[in-house]
Amino acid sequence: xxxxxxxxxxxxxxxxxxxxxxxxxxxxxxxxxxxxxxxxxxxxxxxxxxxxxxxxxxxxxxxxxxxxxxxxxxxxxxxxxxxxxxxxxxxxxxxxxxxxxxxxxxxxxxxxxxxxxxxxxxxxxxxxxxxxxxxxxxxxxxxxxxxxxxxxxxxxxxxxxxxxxxxxxxxxxxxxxxxxxxxxxxxxxxxxxxxxxxxxxxxxxxxxxxxxxxxxxxxxxxxxxxxxxxxxxxxxxxxxxxxxxxxxxxxxxxxxxxxxxxxxxxxxxxxxxxxxxxxxxxxxxxxxxxxxxxxxxxxxxxxxxxxxxxxxxxxxxxxxxxxxxxxxxxxxxxxxxxxxxxxxxxxxxxxxxxxxxxxxxxxxxxxxxxxxxxxxxxxxxxxxxxxxxxxxxxxxxxxxxxxxxxxxxxxxxxxxxxxxxxxxxxxxxxxxxxxxxxxxxxxxxxxxxxxxxxxxxxxxxxxxxxxxxxxx
Amino acid sequence: xxxxxxxxxxxxxxxxxxxxxxxxxxxxxxxxxxxxxxxxxxxxxxxxxxxxxxxxxxxxxxxxxxxxxxxxxxxxxxxxxxxxxxxxxxxxxxxxxxxxxxxxxxxxxxxxxxxxxxxxxxxxxxxxxxxxxx
Numbered sequence: 198x199x200x201x202x203x204x205x206x207x208x209x210x211x212x213x214x215x216x217x218x219x220x221x222x223x224x225x226x227x228x229x230x231x232x233x234x235x236x237x238x239x240x241x242x243x244x245x246x247x248x249x250x251x252x253x254x255x256x257x258x259x260x261x262x263x264x265x266x267x268x269x270x271x272x273x274x275x276x277x278x279x280x281x282x283x284x285x286x287x288x289x290x291x292x293x294x295x296x297x298x299x300x301x302x303x304x305x306x307x308x309x310x311x312x313x314x315x316x317x318x319x320x321x322x323x324x325x326x327x328x329x330x331x332x333x334x335x336x337x338x339x340x341x342x343x344x345x346x347x348x349x350x351x352x353x354x355x356x357x358x359x360x361x362x363x364x365x366x367x368x369x370x371x372x373x374x375x376x377x378x379x380x381x382x383x384x385x386x387x388x389x390x391x392x393x394x395x396x397x398x399x400x401x402x403x404x405x406x407x408x409x410x411x412x413x414x415x416x417x418x419x420x421x422x423x424x425x426x427x428x429x430x431x432x433x434x435x436x437x438x439x440x441x442x443x444x445x446x447x448x449x450x451x452x453x454x455x456x457x458x459x460x461x462x463x464x465x466x467x468x469x470x471x472x473x474x475x476x477x478x479x480x481x482x483x484x485x486x487x488x489x490x491x492x493x494x495x496x497x498x499x500x501x502x503x504x505x506x507x508x509x510x511x512x513x514x515x516x517x518x519x520x521x522x523x524x525x526x527x528x529x530x531x532x533x534x535x536x537x538x539x540x541x542x543x544x545x546x547x548x549x550x551x552x553x554x555x556x557x558x559x560x561x562x563x564x565x566x567x568x569x570x571x572x573x574x575x576x577x578x579x580x581x582x583x584x585x586x587x588x589x590x591x592x593x594x595x596x597x598x599x600x601x602x603x604x605x606x607x608x609x610x611x612x613x614x615x616x617x618x619x620x621x622x623x624x625x626x627x628x629x630x631x632x633x634x635x636x637x638x639x640x641x642x643x644x645x646x647x648x649x650x651x652x653x654x655x656x657x658x659x660x661x662x663x664x665x666x667x668x669x
Numbered sequence: 670x671x672x673x674x675x676x677x678x679x680x681x682x683x684x685x686x687x688x689x690x691x692x693x694x695x696x697x698x699x700x701x702x703x704x705x706x707x708x709x710x711x712x713x714x715x716x717x718x719x720x721x722x723x724x725x726x727x728x729x730x731x732x733x734x735x736x737x738x739x740x741x742x743x744x745x746x747x748x749x750x751x752x753x754x755x756x757x758x759x760x761x762x763x764x765x766x767x768x769x770x771x772x773x774x775x776x777x778x779x780x781x782x783x784x785x786x787x788x789x790x791x792x793x794x795x796x797x798x799x800x801x802x803x
Binding site: 325437 | 674675676677678679680681707708724727728731732735739741742743745747769770772773774775776777779780781782783784785786800802803
């Protein structure tokens, strides 16, 4: 594999035999050193083998080894000649983040911090090993899959404004519940309003620093020490099973002998199976939007108990595991491409019709959560991203250490001490879960967003500091 | 050694060993159970029979692991061990475990993957490797 640095923060992996396009990695020197430690680059190369890939196989600054695509992998496919691959989206379809802005100040929150955290822990279950409070019948579940957050609006779990501030208004067109298997439905039926395990969380944070006042204000981030809440979760068992179902069907129908990794099983975008997966993916994505909406409702309820006058607004809700059909200019020609983003966030600059009206003049909000106990960032999408990264940027800090290594080498005591020193309260289902997600297990989020900002593929707006963390 | 966890940046990767194919599949279940239970001792209070088929050994393993982990979502069932009988690309398994409600905090595996998966015969019997998305 021949890798060369072609510009500041940009690396090219030379196109070799069988690769249709070169690989491109957006990373600083120090992040690139970490990316080289696992199989990320091999996976970037593998994606370049896929049929109909346009221009380049990309890895974001937070990239790390995954399965099929790397996490932090982006690839765009020609809709006539290209493929769609569930392994390029991830099992957690529409895993994403939602930011809520409150009218509370840090000092108010700190007075009730422990109580609020307990209340959140009670009202937002992890849902692992027991269901949530929503148990949907077949008809209702189909409605969630077909209509997404609109179902939540009808049931008074959402406001009109919440919906406007959700990507695709919380409902991806073309969803069809009949393309989701009974097994997937039975896995997700009791999981609306649940977080799941692993790296999913709810964090209560303060606006710590504002880099761009004008844009921050448009996003509803008005001053330092304003309390905001970040939610990270996805489509739960329903999405996982949907991805699995279609990977199996695709490898059965189209084989895997020509693929460098069986996990890259795929189908032509225009094929019957390709279209069915697209409908199923949209349905699972709608389930995830609704899940984050129900969690928003549970958070509002929890805050209202201790802060009856609290107002909690949705800043935005954005997916980072999804394939989207978007228009790009390729060699001077406008084309719709199928952009796979697996652990990468859409970055649309000013003017794109997909952005909510009130944000359209400045660009789309982007949220980059840090690891537990470190800063998170709000960025804004750019037109430069459309030119160089298929309108994508990073999605988080990116893992560095394996869970096995973290468990062996990080002690619960030192982690608790570290969080205490940073004045962060935490409530987690287990110590094991906490250690696996310790800040040391991740790359430096500050470095990740610095690269995004320097490249201009997602520009800094504000920095958020955690005050209370809840993990499943 | 029945199984061991290996380094993987984001997900869980394990190898299972056994004298026979049946045993290597059974030991893979032990690895899955260790992860899901977060080290808690799960009691084999309930049993269930499972029939799984695949198109080759790898897809049989994929489908079997998927059935095991989805029991937590669909039936609130946490697995502790299995007795497996393979026949070609089909298997019949007796699965033992308990109601998940009897345990404090459990983990979750989203899905098996084909990434880096292999099942092979060795000098000592059989060995398999799997990466699962968590």
